Amino acid sequence: MVHSFVGNLGHLMIIIAFVSSASAAISYFLSSSDNPLKAGQWQLFARTSYFIHAAAVFATVFCLFHIITNYYYEYHYAWKVSDRNLSNIYKISSLWQDQEGSFLLWIFWNVVLGLVIIFTNRYWEAPVMTIFALVQAFLTSMILGVVIPGINLKIGSDPFILLRDVFHNDEIFRLNPNFVPADGTGLNPLLQNYWMAIHPPTLFLGFSTTLVPFAFCLAGLWKKRYTEWIRPALPWSLVSALALGTGILMGGYWAYETLNFGGFWNWDPVENASFVPWLTLVASYHTMISYRNSSTALKASVILIVATFILILYSTFLTRSGVLGDASVHSFTDLGLSGQLLIYLLTFLVLSVSLVIFRWKDLPKSAKEVSTYSREFWIFMGATTLCLMAFQVIVATSIPVFNEIIEFFGGIGNIAIPSDQVAFYSSKQLWFAIFLALFSGTGQFFWWKKIDKEKLKAALTYPFIITLILTGIVIIFGKVKEFSYILLLTASIYSVVANSSILIKLVKNNINLAGGAIAHIGIALMLIGILFSTGYSKVVSLNKSGFKIFADVEEEFNLENIVLFLNQSYRMEPYDLTYKGRRLDVKGIPGYVDYNNLAPTEDRTRAIALEDININGKAYAKKGDTVKIHPENVYFQVDYIDEKGRNFSLYPRIQINENMGNVASPDIKKYFAKDLYTHLNYAPYLNPEEEIEWSDPESHTVKLGERFFINDFVTILDKVERVEDVVALGLNESDLAVRASISIFGNDGTYTVEPLYVIRDRMLGRIPETLQELGIQIVFTKIHPSTNEFTFEVRTTQRDFIVLKAIQKPGINVLWTGTLVMMLGFIIAIRRRYLEFITMRNKGTELRS
């Protein structure tokens, strides 16, 4: 049955949301009139419009969620992003997996922020909300899904399209228009990770919050309150920098820990598109506090805030219009929205730039030249460095756009992004980072505004000496040799030391002011962590056997991977490794369960336990119980013994994904000073169609104690005896079982195989024994009483093995620690600025700058 009601309702709600945001924009515009009578008249209407808009957006989200949670796979969106097996958390995250849903997430955050603005501001509500509502009108138009009759122009792509409308030419819908697929195609297993639940919402909250300072800034210019907008905008700039920064870093951590992109940052155009606005946002915050303290850099603040918001729109355009199509690995596919996105971008570009130009000469300017010994000078230098970093990234990231522009004017655009993006960006950003660290260290000494040469010298002496000592130690122990790395290291350590010395003073006086120093320490630690983990990461899985792993792969692959055979110990300096076999993740059971103890069933998400499953003395499943598994995730247990004799196991994963190709995920052993990052590069028999290929059986007829050869291994038939306790084998009292005991002398020790010869209900039965370590299966086929001989059939196969790569990444914990420290700094600063704003507002001095 096609549940058309909920979809129609959802679509209607989107249309209402669009219309009400447009009406809120117009009425807030009228309400921002300086004539109090007129303003008052329109305010109620404007608020009502916005509340209707908010309600409609919440209802849209609810409808889409309802469709996904009730398995209405007649809807294209639900069918595309979810399936019946998803756990609840992923049903929620599948909401934002595709374009329409991610727009909806963005719209949702904007609605929430708009409500906060309405309830926290008095004077600013009308002008700021005018801009908010206008943005909402543009955003909701992206998911409007309405065709304008006559010219046949489709505006937006809505998430409530029925599957049959998408595949209207498909045979199945011609036969039966009411066909509903039994299950969806599912959320990409790669995204089934808790990061999927928290990374996109955080990132989109970051995108959303850049609108707030932008709206305050434009409102200030428009209402000629050139300086008053800064105070309410300040805490929001910080919130935005925190949310966007956290979102970006979460993406980096996700990539590092799960996605096996090789590192935490790959300078992919999509990553860059969110990094660039963050840089300008942080720069804008610095010029704003500079203005708050000494009336300089107002113009710079205006430019940077406008630039940040425009860059967010630009990055949206880049990632969603398809223009990056052949430059990025993870941009969205083209939804046919490029035109609409371009209009959105150009509208706000023209609107804000003309407003800034129009008001430019009225903006108060600072008369005096900034002194080199002022805090403002150093802040400004830092902000400039951030802008240059942003500039360098955006120029190269925009290469596909330049091509489009050249082609638009009839030329041939044949510039391509640099082939080695990581090397290209890192080699340049490194130098900017050195200056950034220097400025962030020195700037903090100008806390007391007036400081001259002598005082500065006195203040800098100790930090300088401490820096040199610490750097010297790190260089010696970290074996840092490259000149540029030494500079970055020195600058970063200097920043940590300088900011720490400020912090110590602040802790004694007023901890509320410590946000800046703490955030700067965090950034400097991050730089040190990045320097070591990327500059000095070292492959430890060196293949010293002299044998090639695979014939037709690059030399590098054969040198930097090792082959581990099942249960066979391998020396990888300084570890001893043993591959212990495949494991599955069973719902409700901690850790992993041996693959061989689970038998598959018709339903691929269920398996039957072949043994009791006990973990730490607690019984989780009995033999024969059906348990729920995640069949696409196969883990490979590798046991390690490190140089101090400590044991640990790592479980790198391969995700079997027929649609997207198999994906390897790393497992990481965290040490204090380094990470041991391991992942598989190959394992046989992953896909269901790749069944184990056994050789043709080879027959051996031998006497007791006779030697023979299996796979070139010396083998002896030790004994043959009757099994007394047949019931333990699952047989009846009257049945008969004979067990042969065969020793095989392998390279790594002697193995004993005990195949059974069974007579059950007078029928012959043979229970084969498999020795996975050697890839041998033995069947006890015949007893020859006349000659005292026994016949065994032997089949062989490739032994189970894995190809593993292990990389040591020193100092990565410094990066993650730095991240947390930076966030803490932001939070302290947000609290301070927010309290400041509230105090002023409650005093009725909201408009004082």
Added chain:
Amino acid sequence: MKKSHIFLLVVIAIAVSVVISTAGDASSYVNFKTAKEMKQNGDDNMVHVVGELKKDGQGKVVGIKPSNDRLSFSFIMVDDSQQEQLVFYKEPVPADFTKSEKVVVIGNYYNETFVADKILLKCPSKYEETEIKPL
């Protein structure tokens, strides 16, 4: 000259050098013929070539050959000037490879084979990319 003027000049100088270095490091889109000529003239920079997979009369992709261990493969690509070329890639066949409507290979010539360092796929818009399997 005021200090702010000097500062401005320095910023402009850095910005200009950023643009120049980007232009210098940028790769370029070429066809196979030009790529080969560049290599023969001693230019070892990697290039981007855009094209499609070779298809037979029925629109089926032909010429994809995985290596025995399935860790690498080669395929035949037709560039925008309809020149066919054997391309080798050191990674397994990417998912959706045969469904792609456009392929970009980034790499270089080694003798007669184009060795791709990276492959980017342009898949058809999402409303065409999957088909419904009746369950």
